[in-house]
Amino acid sequence: MKYKLLAIDLDGTLTDSNKQISPRTLSVLLHAQRCGTKIVIASGRPTHGIAPIANLLRLNEFGGYVLSFNGGEITNWQTGDIIWQKEVNKSYLPYLYESTRKHHLAIETFNGQYAITETPNDKYIQRQAAINNLTITCVPDFLEAVNFSIIKCLIVGESEKLEVAEKELQEKLQGELGIFRSEPYFLEIVAKDIDKARSLCVLLQHLKLQREELIAIGDGYNDISMIRYAGLGVVMENAIEVVKREADIIAPSNDNEGVAKIVEQLFNLT
Known part of the structure; x- marks a missing residue:
């Protein structure tokens, strides 16, 4: 064929x-x-x-x-x-956000050419923005700022911390969201299936x-x-x-x- x-x-x-x-x-x-x-x-x-x-x-x-x-x-x-x-069901965002705070990680999402985050100086947030030619937008309250439809969230940080958070999130949310590592320092969160x-x-x-x-x-x-x-x-x-x-x-x-x-x-x- x-x-x-x-x-x-x-x-x-x-x-x-x-x-x-x-x-x-x-x-x-x-x-x-x-x-x-x-x-x-x-x-x-x-x-x-x-x-x-x-x-x-x-x-x-x-x-x-x-x-x-x-x-x-x-x-x-x-x-x-x-x-x-x-789209990602935004009802899960508070849990994802609290997990990042608990494990001293950073979270962002995307709106067109913008990366939305509370932590614009994080080196992994900056790396991801540079790769994708995105403008980092710093917001005082991530949960309040995400008032638009989202396709993906990204949790970033040192590999060892991210590994612990990944395991915890998969145990809690497996079957409800797609959770996987694309790089040692990038944890992708997308919709189920x-x-x-x-x-x-x-x-x-x-x-x-x-x-x-x-x-x-x-x-x-x-x-x-x-x-x-x-x-x-x-x-x-x-x-x-x-x-x-x-x-x-x-x-x-x-x-x-x-x-x-x-x-x-x-x-x-x-």
Whole structure:
């Protein structure tokens, strides 16, 4: 069966260690789109943090999609329409907030180009904002300030403290929220049953495509679901072993233009 949809994780997969896309990778992905392949950027980043890459890949021109917040939102990049979205139930925010205070961590959420937090000087809040080109907005009362719909909260801090909070939150809220680590210092909080595979299933139905027509490429824990789900699951050489075990194919590393090389091979672009 011919592959028609290519879902690519961003950090550690599409971009190199400097968060850049090489000229060769860009050229290959533009070529693939000209030949009819649809591209989906599937990332835990907020939509605003994916936008520069989506625009560089010209997804607006070729009709590509952005799957952001680890699957909490899907945007048709050509029209700007949000075709699917699942919000976090805000009734859980007080518990999440108190947990961060108890464990001396920081919490933030996102509203367009803004990161909303009480702790703007936290180094991990600043790191996340820099990666995603977000403006940090300091608020005196986080719970009062979040008067808008949210797709994801992020709890940040030192790995050891975050590990304790993660275990506690999972024991209390497992089955009610999605709680997982995307980095040692980032704990993601999304709505129940949100992951990249479930959102790609929604997109495939929207496009009237089969999962056998999907290739998924990733490197992280939060990519495992889509790697398992896709007709062909590709894992980067730089991934840890537990993720590599899920692969149908191992691609070269993100610092060795792995996405470009595997796309050339799979779509006969050389």
